[in-house]
Amino acid sequence: MSTTDRAIPDRLRSPLEQRLKSWETLLLAVAVAIFVANSFASPYFLNAWNLSDATFNFTEKAMIAFAMALLIISGEIDLSVASIIALASTAMGAAVQMGVGTPGLVLVGLGVGLLCGAFNGVLVTRFGLPSIVVTIGTMSLFRGISFIVLGDQAFRGYPASFSWFGQGYVWWVISFEFVLFGVIAVIYGILLHKTNFGRAVYAIGNNPTGAMFSGIRVQRIKFILFLLTGLMSGVAAICLTARLGSTRPSIATGWELEVVTMVVLGGVSILGGSGTIVGVVIAAFVMGLVTFGLGLLNVPGIVMSIVVGALLIGVIALPRLWTMWRTG
Amino acid sequence: MLKQTDRPVPPSGLTDGPAVLALDGITKTFPGVKALSDVSLALYPGKVTALVGENGAGKSTVVKILTGIYQPDGGAILMDGQRAAFPAPQAAARSGVTAIHQETVLFDELSVAENIFLGHAPRGAFGLIDRKAMVAQARGILDGIGAQIDPDHKLKDLGIANKHLVAIARALSIDARVVIMDEPTAALSHKEIEELYELVESLKAQGKAILFISHKFDEIFRIADNYTVFRDGQLIGDGSIGDVTEADLVKMMVGRDVSQIFPKRTSRPGAPVLTVTGYAHPTEFEDIGFTLRTGEILGFYGLVGAGRSEFMQSLFGITRPSAGSVEIDGVAVHIASPADAVENGIVYVPEDRGRQGAILDLPIFQNVTLPSLGRISGRGFMRLAEEFKLAREYTERLDLRAASLDTHVGNLSGGNQQKVVIAKWLATQPKVIILDEPTKGVDIGSKAAVHAFMAELAAQGLAVVMVSSEIPEVLGMSDRVIVMREGRIVAELAGPEMTPETLVRHAAGI
Numbered sequence: 001m002s003t004t005d006r007a008i009p010d011r012l013r014s015p016l017e018q019r020l021k022s023w024e025t026l027l028l029a030v031a032v033a034i035f036v037a038n039s040f041a042s043p044y045f046l047n048a049w050n051l052s053d054a055t056f057n058f059t060e061k062a063m064i065a066f067a068m069a070l071l072i073i074s075g076e077i078d079l080s081v082a083s084i085i086a087l088a089s090t091a092m093g094a095a096v097q098m099g100v101g102t103p104g105l106v107l108v109g110l111g112v113g114l115l116c117g118a119f120n121g122v123l124v125t126r127f128g129l130p131s132i133v134v135t136i137g138t139m140s141l142f143r144g145i146s147f148i149v150l151g152d153q154a155f156r157g158y159p160a161s162f163s164w165f166g167q168g169y170v171w172w173v174i175s176f177e178f179v180l181f182g183v184i185a186v187i188y189g190i191l192l193h194k195t196n197f198g199r200a201v202y203a204i205g206n207n208p209t210g211a212m213f214s215g216i217r218v219q220r221i222k223f224i225l226f227l228l229t230g231l232m233s234g235v236a237a238i239c240l241t242a243r244l245g246s247t248r249p250s251i252a253t254g255w256e257l258e259v260v261t262m263v264v265l266g267g268v269s270i271l272g273g274s275g276t277i278v279g280v281v282i283a284a285f286v287m288g289l290v291t292f293g294l295g296l297l298n299v300p301g302i303v304m305s306i307v308v309g310a311l312l313i314g315v316i317a318l319p320r321l322w323t324m325w326r327t328g
Numbered sequence: 329m330l331k332q333t334d335r336p337v338p339p340s341g342l343t344d345g346p347a348v349l350a351l352d353g354i355t356k357t358f359p360g361v362k363a364l365s366d367v368s369l370a371l372y373p374g375k376v377t378a379l380v381g382e383n384g385a386g387k388s389t390v391v392k393i394l395t396g397i398y399q400p401d402g403g404a405i406l407m408d409g410q411r412a413a414f415p416a417p418q419a420a421a422r423s424g425v426t427a428i429h430q431e432t433v434l435f436d437e438l439s440v441a442e443n444i445f446l447g448h449a450p451r452g453a454f455g456l457i458d459r460k461a462m463v464a465q466a467r468g469i470l471d472g473i474g475a476q477i478d479p480d481h482k483l484k485d486l487g488i489a490n491k492h493l494v495a496i497a498r499a500l501s502i503d504a505r506v507v508i509m510d511e512p513t514a515a516l517s518h519k520e521i522e523e524l525y526e527l528v529e530s531l532k533a534q535g536k537a538i539l540f541i542s543h544k545f546d547e548i549f550r551i552a553d554n555y556t557v558f559r560d561g562q563l564i565g566d567g568s569i570g571d572v573t574e575a576d577l578v579k580m581m582v583g584r585d586v587s588q589i590f591p592k593r594t595s596r597p598g599a600p601v602l603t604v605t606g607y608a609h610p611t612e613f614e615d616i617g618f619t620l621r622t623g624e625i626l627g628f629y630g631l632v633g634a635g636r637s638e639f640m641q642s643l644f645g646i647t648r649p650s651a652g653s654v655e656i657d658g659v660a661v662h663i664a665s666p667a668d669a670v671e672n673g674i675v676y677v678p679e680d681r682g683r684q685g686a687i688l689d690l691p692i693f694q695n696v697t698l699p700s701l702g703r704i705s706g707r708g709f710m711r712l713a714e715e716f717k718l719a720r721e722y723t724e725r726l727d728l729r730a731a732s733l734d735t736h737v738g739n740l741s742g743g744n745q746q747k748v749v750i751a752k753w754l755a756t757q758p759k760v761i762i763l764d765e766p767t768k769g770v771d772i773g774s775k776a777a778v779h780a781f782m783a784e785l786a787a788q789g790l791a792v793v794m795v796s797s798e799i800p801e802v803l804g805m806s807d808r809v810i811v812m813r814e815g816r817i818v819a820e821l822a823g824p825e826m827t828p829e830t831l832v833r834h835a836a837g838i
Contacts, residue, residue: 008723010693010716011734195708196701203687203698210687213646213678214752215670215699273689 023267027282030315034286038293045296052173056243058262058288059181060236061255062280065262066188067232069280071225072263073192073205075272076131078120078226081233082255083142088112088237090146093155093247102162109238110231116142117230121223131226139256146249155247166243177239181284184232189277197221205272261312262287286311346409348373348537349394349425349506354403356389356561363389366403367563369556371506371537376528378552378569379541382581382799386561387541391510394539395427396420421448424505428496428512434483441466441479444498469497473527489520496527507531508539513547525551543631545574545838557581574838575829582799582828590804591783597621597807600658601791602674602760604643607652612638613815616652620760625782625792627806629799630835635815636795637679640762644676645669656759670699673759677749679768679795681742685749688738692730693719695737695748700755722751727777743774750781761785762793767801779805799828811835 038045045051064081071078091112092105100108116138123134168176192198203211204218212218241247266283268275290311294304347370356364364386371377381387392398393405396414405412407423414420434443441463442449450465452458466479475493483491492512499507509528513521528551531538542548548555549569556566557580564580600619607616613635620626628636642649645663654661661672669675678684686695696719697704704714719733726747730740737748746766753761763782767775782805786792796802802809803826811819811834819834 008720008728008730009732010720012732013734194710196705196710197708199694199698199701199710203690203694206689207683207687209683210685211698212666213644213676213684214687214695215667215756217665217667 024276024279024282027265027267027279027286027315031282031286031289034289034293038289038296041293042296045293048173050292050296052175052178054288054292055175055178055181057291058284059175059177060239060243061259061262061287062181062284063184063236063239064229064232064255064259065266065280065284066184066277067225067229068259069263069266069268069275069277070188070192070198070201071131071229072260072268072270073272073275074201074222074225075205075208076124076222076225077135077260078117078131078229079135079256079260080116080120080138080142081229081236081259082252083139083146084113084116084230084233085237085240085252085255086146086249087116087142088234089241089247089251090149090155090249092158092237092241094149096155096157096159102159105158105162106165106238109241110234113230113232113234113237114227115230116233117227118223120230121226124226125219125223143249150247150249156245158242158245163242163245166239166241166245177243180235180239184235185277185281192277197224201225202273205269205274258287258308261308265312265315347371347406348408350406350409351390351393352404352406354390354393354400354405356386356393356398356400362561364393364400364561367558367561368403369539369563369566371539372554373505373535373537374532375553376532376538376540376551377554377556378548379539379556379558380548380577380581381558382797385558385581387558388510389561390558391427391429391508391539391541394420394425394506394508396425418447421502424503425508426499426502426504426506427508427510428499429510434491434495434498436482436484438483439479440470440477440481440483440486440494440497443483443494444469444479444501446498448502465501466497469500472530473497473500474523492520496524504536506537506539508541510541511543512540513542513544521547543836545577545836548577549574578829578832582832590800591780593783593787595624595786595807597624598789601656603655603658605653605655607639607642607654608650609635609638609642609647609815610650612642612647613812616817618810618817618820620791620793622759622789622791623786624807625786625794625805627802627809628793628795628812629797629802629809629831630812632797634812634835636812637764638815639812640676640764640793640795641678643669644674644762670756670758673757674762675699675753675756675758675760676762677746677753677764677766679765681745681749682738686737686745686752688745689736691734692723692728692737692740692748693733696722696752696755699752703756718755719751722755723747725754726751726781741774743777746774746778750778754785758790760791760793762795764795765797766794767796767798799831802831803828813837 068078068081088109092108095105095108120135120138123129124131165176170176170179192201200211200216200221203214203216204221208218240252244251262283263280264270265286266275266279268279287308290307291304294307350368350370352368353366354364354368355366367386367390369390379387379390389398393400396417396419399415405414412423414423435446438446444466445462449457450461452461463479470477470479473493473496475490475497477486477490477493483494486494512524528538540552552569554566555569555572555577557564557577559581598621601622602620605617608614616639618626630636638647641647643654643663645665645668648664654663656672663669663672663674682688693715697715700718701710704718705711716733723733728747728751729744737745740748766778782792782794794805808820808822809826809831810817811821811831813835818837821830
């Protein structure tokens with residue numbers, strides 16, 4: 001042990017070696033396995049247009065999942081995201097009735113998302129309320145407003161240029177939504193892994209007290225994370241509304257849990273402090289492939305949610321069972 | 329009868345009967361620390377024994393052994409001369425040992441009677457709690473100690489002093505033969521303290537043996553019959569209180585050679601860098617004012633609870649003061665958060681390393697660079713090479729021992745964790761560094777390194793504030809010492825006034 005050179009090495013294991021042994025690698029293997037299984041199970045699977053359609057199963061949810069990943073890594077959560085979609089979509093529908101054009105609709109969607117995120121953020125960071133309670137409350141509140149406005153009616157009549165956000169293709173089978181998903185993934189990947197802001201998010205998630213004692217403005221950063229989650233919900237609301245061409249108050253019901261599932265499946269610790277954007281990207285593909293494959297086999301929706309639930313528990317339990325078995 | 333061991337020759341004046349409860353040659357070791365080393369203690373019926381010692385002398389450990397919370401590693405517990413074991417708190421309670429702890433554990437949402445009898449309530453039919461009997465017995469105990477409290481009230485409706493009386497009632501609700509009081513007067517007003525003395529007298533009259541732990545010499549001399557002094561986990565002396573003076577006790581508490589292990593340094597205080605005026609907090613401290621110069625080490629001494637850490641954390645922006653101002657280099661600054669403090673060149677090394685000082689699950693280099701990221705990054709983007717460079721520079725200055733800079737801080741020893749925290753702050757190039765109990769839980773080797781480094785920092789012109797409860801450290805390192813008691817500055821000592829005796833006198837208010 002006694003070396004004459006006392007200098008401490010930077011790292012013992014190379015970053016590449018750490019990556020190969022990571023959760024993301026395991027998850028990627030799962031994704032490939034599902035892809036292969038699907039291509040055997042259904043003759044319609046390996047078709048470019050069908051695969052392109054499959055991406056719509058996850059692109060909108062994944063946009064929110066990236067912001068949610070940062071929020072969960074910081075030790076908070078936002079369960080109101082699906083209700084923000086409903087409220088933003090309702091606001092856009094109302095704006096259509098007043099004759100607002102496509103650029104205005106986009107601003108309305110993003111603005112409502114930001115406002116809802118700010119409302120959650122203020123309640124959590126200014127008043128010190130637990131985010132799980134606050135956002136369960138706003139989950140009912142935001143969607144409730146949507147129900148009051150719409151009742152059993154629906155808003156329609158979105159302009160054709162607006163529909164492009166949900167139905168347009170950039171090149172061949174590559175949809176606008178899929179490109180947007182990719183761009184957002186890269187932006188969040190850089191934000192979390194390459195900036196001071198991202199480092200602060202990890203520090204807060206690991207030890208909020210220690211982060212504050214290290215001079216990090218913990219509440220300000222958490223507030224920004226709620227803003228981002230609200231904003232991404234607004235983006236998802238634009239895409240989803242454009243794709244469906246109508247707004248009902250029940251739009252995106254249950255998505256908050258699917259988004260959280262995607263984040264946790266992607267290897268983000270629900271207790272905060274760890275996780276990567278790459279993991280969430282792979283998890284998005286896994287969930288999209290599973291639901292699409294089951295859809296091709298005409299499996300009913302309720303069974304699909306059982307499969308997704310089992311997948312989540314299975315993928316998370318397996319590594320733990322493996323270590324328990326090995327250590328006896 | 330009991331075999332006479334080598335140590336407990338009964339101290340003079342203790343000739344009235346055998347001890348109810350005695351410790352004989354007790355040793356207790358925690359990882360890295362010997363908390364108690366071959367200590368003995370004897371408690372006699374109808375007598376109050378005062379246990380005296382500095383913070384960290386081992387008093388609390390003894391209480392925990394007597395009440396079955398800790399198990400001794402060596403030595404014997406003797407009950408009426410018979411060997412006894414308290415493997416759990418319930419066992420100690422069954423043997424008639426009860427304690428009123430420094431921080432009482434009571435339950436706000438339960439009633440007074442339920443608090444008193446939690447765990448041993450009188451039972452009625454089917455083993456259900458006999459509520460009527462419980463309330464009646466609770467009323468009896470409360471009357472017995474002269475407390476006018478309705479046993480049906482919820483605890484949260486009571487004031488702090490009445491809560492304390494409930495804690496005392498709880499301790500007396502078991503048929504106790506030995507009552508341990510761990511700083512019972514710390515939270516009480518003058519009048520309540522008088523009432524507590526009467527209670528102690530009545531317990532004595534009932535023949536109960538009392539162990540009384542206190543920092544206040546006036547009350548020790550008022551109610552104790554015997555004394556026992558601990559220092560660094562060892563028994564230093566015991567005997568009848570009538571045979572000693574305050575000065576004797578102080579000497580026994582602190583007496584050791586202070587000067588040798590600390591780095592020799594010649595202080596050359598320069599220009600004032602930090603001026604604090606009239607700093608106050610609604611409950612923790614008031615009217616704190618002092619000036620700190622470059623190149624100076626200013627010690628803050630006081631008993632636990634004197635408000636030193638609370639003041640430092642307020643200065644660092646954790647809690648907001650109710651009044652007062654801070655000047656850095658003669659310019660008034662407003663500090664509302666730690667981030668503000670760091671920007672103004674004030675950094676704080678907290679006592680609670682694991683929770684406040686370091687982020688244990690992040691690697692060393694990320695801990696070190698965390699407050700400096702803004703300076704070494706490019707427009708908010710991290711530069712890994714710069715990070716490792718900065719982390720390497722400061723951890724090497726502190727002689728950190730670690731497998732790699734990528735090692736999680738949680739895997740380091742206490743001393744090396746402390747070096748990471750100090751390196752983190754030095755990397756921000758501060759003007760004032762506040763160290764709160766910098767060597768607590770740190771092994772001897774790292775302790776000397778931290779001391780040497782503090783001296784070096786001061787020599788380089790940094791202004792250092794050191795909060796410490798260890799008298800040798802305070803005296804060995806400081807140029808000046810401010811003593812705090814009950815949230816106020818009670819003395820500022822320099823040069824020849826800095827002696828162990830003066831520190832203890834001012835801190836205890838005698």
